[in-house]
Amino acid sequence: MIDASWLLVAIPALSAAVLLLLGRRSDAWGPYLAIAASTASFVVGLLTLFTVLGEEAENRIHDVTLYSWLPAGDFSVDLGMRIDPLSLTFVMLITFVGTLIHVYSLGYMQHDADKRRFFAYLNLFVAAMLTLVLANSYAGLFLGWEGVGLASYLLIGFWNQHTENAVAAKKAFVMNRVGDMGLIIAMGLMAANVGSVSFADVDAAVPGLSAGVLTAMGLLLLLGAVGKSAQFPLQAWLGDAMAGPTPVSALIHAATMVTAGVYIIVRSDAIFSAAPDARLVVAVIGAFTLLLGAFIACAKDDIKKSLAGSTMSQIGYMVLGAGLGPIGYAFAIFHLVTHGFFKAGLFLGAGSLMHANDDSTDMRHYGGLRKVMMITWLTFAACWLAIMGVPPFSGFYSKDKIIEAAFVGSGWQPWVLGGAALIGAGITAFYMSRMFFMTFFGKERWVDSAEKLGPDDPRPVRHPHESPLVMTIPMIVLALGATFLGMLLAWDSAIEHWLAPVVGESELHHAEPVMPLWLIMTTTLTLVALGILLAWRQYGMNPVPLTPPHGSVLTRAARRDFYADDVNEALTMRPGQHLTRTLVYADTAVVDGSVNGLARGTVSLGRSWRKLQNGYVRSYAALILAGVVVAGIVLHLVRM
């Protein structure tokens, strides 16, 4: 099965190609082909997983070379695949959650005239992400890395008839390119210092490299990760990316795209383990972003944007975990897997809410929806408990371990990183409960048409209803995952042993956190409970105003993403625009000016000389005679 693993990528890629090339002719059956392709990929992944599970732990890393991609003298890049526990974990997450999202989209996009194109892009996304995680070299990884960038651009701007969606897609694309620059330079450093960009060669060469080179590589890889995973300071695109259809948000946030940053850090564990300075920066960025995203999620009234802030925050946990080094790698991936389930569930739930509420995402216009949307309510509740880390839901097992690991170390580090992770858990509970209570509890802030109290009533007219089965079944499956997956994977440290061949055994069990374990866990759960209570007092018990209140300075700043857009505009966009305008001016005035001037001169010279070509024999004869006379005079003068 290992040799056939290229099918994983080939099937969805082929399906995307068929759908895009056939165009409208495949409208009728296109979505079903896309779902079949994604399912087939999942089945191949499952068979590969069983094959690898049947082997001894130390034999579980397979490098499959497909063909020589870039043979360039001494430097050559082979395109190949690495089948190992880490890549297979991702394969299972991507294909399983991806397939569920495909199925859900069948209902969500039912009335969209262009749904065949949508499914083609979804397949492309899955294929690109699988390329990313299965590649056995940074060059192959980069191929998939750019592929998910392209697919996300196409999907965020799927409804590009609205300018703001197209702008959001462009923003995501451009900000990702900034990060990609880091990855490209990192690959350049590898080519220069190691002479190869394959994982095996780079890992083998790490002990021989100087600390400076390793730190630079680590920081540049981090820059790439920061762009893809929407971490500080390249986080501003994620909120705007909500412009795409909701299943896309689920796919980007849960199974693909933003998880790529965590993947690349864990995949480059050899580099980061040897460069503690770079690793510390990773951990600090993760801790900072987890708080930043959590604050943003607290302030947003748009349910999707609040979830986007939450993703930023949860990915922050993973980056923090990965930045902690060998004690955290496995738990970063663990949290990534459980997060994939509950965040996909939350987004699909949000999509179901939008479906029922005329595409409104404003939570202030929801309220009391549990009575009319039973299944959505229950699945959302499971994911809500999971993301807060309430035992025994899956988020508890993964997040708690990261908080524990953050408290290991010496000096200021455990207190700052652990403190941030701890506070983040409390804020997570607050914003998720706020969302949950505002949406499903309290008084209804919408009316059926009959109950409308005259034209002055500000409440919108709605007829909320439960979504069709094709949408609710994927939500139920994800909710089951959100409930039980953590327990299953944490059973007897299964996920740590599974990932051990790639990232090494976690040292957490032998490490001594600066606070006793029971204290960390109790504090976390107390903060979570406190967050829920606070949210209940504010949004469950008391009526929620239809228009957002003015709010404190912090709230207003968080509503505007802490002015990230303004900062980006002032620091990079405007100077960039000025620079390009100057260059354009220089181009038109100086370069084009001289070239065009030369051309214009030639043309006018030709125009005046054209008059000589008048077709009169006698004037030609006169010219010849004049020429002879001039030549004679010149010869005469030269002779003298």
Next chain:
Amino acid sequence: MSLVHYLVLASILFAVGAVTVLTRRNAILAFMGVELMLNSCNLALVTFSRVHGGLEGQVMAFYVMVVAAAEVVVGLAIIVSLYRSRRTVSVDEPSLLKN
């Protein structure tokens, strides 16, 4: 009669021929101007031949005569066909190949 006199006569004949070619519209007259210029060349060649006591000038004069004869044959044929097709022998009117 010194050399200079012959050469001056040849120059005058050449100038008259050149002016004729440049100023007359009638193709036949322009043609005669060309003949005049050729003859002035022949005169100069023969004169030099006499003065230097060699035969090269005489031989060259014969060449010129042969060329002139050939030119008359082709030129007159062109003029005749021109007249047939356009009912004119003016050199200015058939300027179709300009531009």
